[in-house]
Amino acid sequence: MRIIGIDPGLLHTGWAIxxxxxxxxxxxASGVILPPTKLPLPERLDFIFRGVSELCEKFxxxxxxxxxxxxxxxxxxxxxxxxxxAAAIVSVAHNNIPVFEYEPNIIKKALTGxxxxxxxxxxxxxxxxxxxxxxxxxxxxxxxxxxxxxANMARFNVQ
Amino acid sequence: MRIIGIDPGLLHTGWAIxxxxxxxxxxxASGVILPPTKLPLPERLDFIFRGVSELCEKFxxxxxxxxxxxxxxxxxxxxxxxxxxAAAIVSVAHNNIPVFEYEPNIIKKALTGxxxxxxxxxxxxxxxxxxxxxxxxxxxxxxxxxxxxxANMARFNVQ
Numbered sequence: 001m002r003i004i005g006i007d008p009g010l011l012h013t014g015w016a017i018x019x020x021x022x023x024x025x026x027x028x029a030s031g032v033i034l035p036p037t038k039l040p041l042p043e044r045l046d047f048i049f050r051g052v053s054e055l056c057e058k059f060x061x062x063x064x065x066x067x068x069x070x071x072x073x074x075x076x077x078x079x080x081x082x083x084x085x086a087a088a089i090v091s092v093a094h095n096n097i098p099v100f101e102y103e104p105n106i107i108k109k110a111l112t113g114x115x116x117x118x119x120x121x122x123x124x125x126x127x128x129x130x131x132x133x134x135x136x137x138x139x140x141x142x143x144x145x146x147x148x149x150x151a152n153m154a155r156f157n158v159q
Numbered sequence: 160m161r162i163i164g165i166d167p168g169l170l171h172t173g174w175a176i177x178x179x180x181x182x183x184x185x186x187x188a189s190g191v192i193l194p195p196t197k198l199p200l201p202e203r204l205d206f207i208f209r210g211v212s213e214l215c216e217k218f219x220x221x222x223x224x225x226x227x228x229x230x231x232x233x234x235x236x237x238x239x240x241x242x243x244x245a246a247a248i249v250s251v252a253h254n255n256i257p258v259f260e261y262e263p264n265i266i267k268k269a270l271t272g273x274x275x276x277x278x279x280x281x282x283x284x285x286x287x288x289x290x291x292x293x294x295x296x297x298x299x300x301x302x303x304x305x306x307x308x309x310a311n312m313a314r315f316n317v318q
Binding site: 041078 | 202204205207209229230235238243245246248249250251252253257258260
């Protein structure tokens with residue numbers, strides 16, 4: 001099973017591809033979709049849509065894993081993030097790839113065993129679980145964590 | 160100039176097509192995109208994306224007009240609405256149609272002269288301005304209002 005993990009954002013959308021066979025996980029690729037700065041919202045969303053679509057065509061993932069977002073103390077930012085998230089989801093769904101959505105604490109728990117783990121703990125676990133991955137940014141690292149979450153959840157059938 | 164107005168929503172996405180030539184406005188068509196009930200979010204967003212894409216192919220609008228949304232007392236609902244809105248926007252942008260975004264009070268003002276006009280006033284103005292339009296739902300009526308807003312704003316170059 002090949003998983004694409006996506007960490008969406010209007011400025012940078014992290015992505016990661018991992019392969020899963022039984023208990024083994026293999027890092028395939030990861031990166032960040034970076035729309036040109038100052039691109040208006042519609043073109044920015046289309047840039048994310050096209051970027052994700054190209055990844056689906058290139059890597060042919062079987063499933064997509066993406067984080068569930070909640071409205072926080074900055075609802076405006078969350079609303080914009082929701083737009084980026086929807087652009088990524090609609091791109092994957094348009095490519096007929098099923099999308100699995102995970103809450104942030106499930107992602108933390110699936111990787112570290114603790115729902116309240118911090119970024120540093122998750123990063124350390126990723127280095128142990130997937131040493132070939134060398135994420136250069138937090139968005140890339142988060143995308144790997146999201147992909148790995150689906151691998152672990154699917155394995156233990158906790159979803 | 161042919162305008163598509165869109166009033167997005169996860170349950171029903173209203174749409175309207177109007178033609179503009181100088182001061183004349185002609186109603187072309189309107190309707191509602193209704194994803195099947197109980198469709199999961201990703202497929203629901205793709206349904207909206209495909210629905211808007213079909214409208215763009217069929218009616219070949221020159222521009223799209225859509226409402227700007229703000230986070231209100233129910234941030235969760237707004238966040239989901241943002242997803243539907245993004246699916247519609249990315250569909251239009253993907254069809255290389257420029258998108259114009261208007262705040263709710265601008266829509267009210269462009270149609271009635273008052274930024275605080277209620278739905279009933281807007282509906283009455285639409286009946287006067289566009290008698291051929293016979294919207295059957297509020298979503299359809301709102302989409303016509305949004306399309307008409309761009310017609311009026313573009314005419315007076317207030318945008």
